Amino acid sequence: MEAGVPLNWVLALSAILFSLGALGVLIKRNIIVMFMSIELMLNAANIALVAFSRAHGNLDGQIIVFFTMTLAAAEVAIGLAIIVALFRIRRTVDVDRATLLKW
Amino acid sequence: MLLKVAFLLVAFGAIVGAIGMLVSPNPVHSALFLVWTLFCVAAVYLLLGAEFLAVVQIIVYAGAIMVLFLFIIMLLNLRRDEFGPDPMPNQWTWGLIFTALLAIALVSVAGAVVGLRFSGNPLTLTSIPDLARLLFTKYLLAFEIASLILLIAMVGVVVLAKRPKEGA
Missing domain, CATH: 1.20.5 (Single alpha-helices involved in coiled-coils or other helix-helix interfaces)
Incomplete structure (x- = not known):
């Protein structure tokens, strides 16, 4: 008699969310929405970590998720500052038009 | 049984939110869809018994990070369809093909993990x-x-x- 949600289901949710995030990075042109897709991929990985932490019965996975959230906060702050700097130079957030390193 | 139904509902909500984020042309709507998905992920954490992470997820992700995103979107005053013609019209096709392959691979890996089972009472919190x-x-x-x-x-x-x- 197995109680609760099967591990496979949680991992499948994590896989689907990660694929959707990858899809967003590949097809979107707005750099901010691409950045949101990266956040979605981070969250998918976090779900898998929490699920394995639960399955193994130790807390190390949850600690890693905690650090991932900390790094995601730092990453979002830096990334949005870069986007603001890019927008100030080019007046656009279309990544297809940001093809040169300078100007 | 009740936990399984709750998990399926929450997972469905998360996937719908992610798809809504991808298809909506307005970045503000994308951000709000992502907030919904992040709330659903917090609910998944709760169902897995990680209630501290669920609270941190809501405070840090849905609170701080997404507010930062919305703030930047409104600061840059972005509107929909300001990009003009697409220089790479094939990227939807190839992106969908690549991502479908990735999803098949990842989901089959997830389905292959059968040796691990959750131990203990599923309602025990960390x-x-x-x-x-x-x-x-x-x-x-x-x-x-x-x-x-x-x-x-x-x-x-x-x-x-x-x-x-x-x-x-």
């Missing part, structure tokens, strides 16, 4: 004192480095977003 003890003993160095990274990020944001001096 004890926060245990988490804190682990964080401040085994992972103390990582914790301090994380605080340093946050400080560096703060300084970096100020440097990056500062308006350059005239003539500099």
